[in-house]
Amino acid sequence: MALLELHNVHTYYGGIHALKGLSIQVNQGEVVTLIGSNGAGKSTTLKTICGQTRAREGKILFDGKDITQMRTHEIALLGIAHVPEGRRIFPKLTVRENLEMGAFSVTDKNLIEEGIERAFRYFPRLKERINQKGGTMSGGEQQMLAIARGLMMKPKILMLDEPSMGLAPILVEQIFDIITELNKEGMTILLVEQNANQALSVAHRGYVIQTGEIILQDEAATLLANPQVREAYLA
Incomplete structure (x- = not known):
């Protein structure tokens, strides 16, 4: 069942045509990855889905609902979580305060505490840093946060934008292990990732984007074995 659908989406930055009729689908329970070179439109796709950038044409459906013109906070409340490129945590807030900010619409304190404990289960290191300010932590710890x-x-879907960027290889492995664990527990994930080999290794399906257009789509294993993909993105 399709949880997220983009149909013929066109997005512009001023006069720059960033997404040119983009159509992708993410089914319930899948990990889908979007790979491509820098400037291909990967981050723009996520920003358009969550309303930070408006689609000028086309339609975005989430759980059967048209969200194309909805506001960002309304989209978030429907169950779309966007972890942007560059982490963008609150550097002057502690780990606990950052997590509480993630639950901005939750009024039940017990649910907030449950969320924090769940976060510590996935990321035990954060529990050790609970009172540390986010800006003083390592890049890997900030990505975990x-x-x-x-x-x-x-959320119903977790959108991750370049989660491995700037991390040491051992931390990259940890992040992708967590992505796999989250998916095994039922989380649907849309993954934008510079490390195409890692991304295709954990994904069910993948799309290759080039200058705002999808040029290839297939099962992740098939894309991994595709000579064109290997030469362009896996060399």
């Missing part, structure tokens, strides 16, 4: 914050509202 950004993902944990995204999980605080128990």
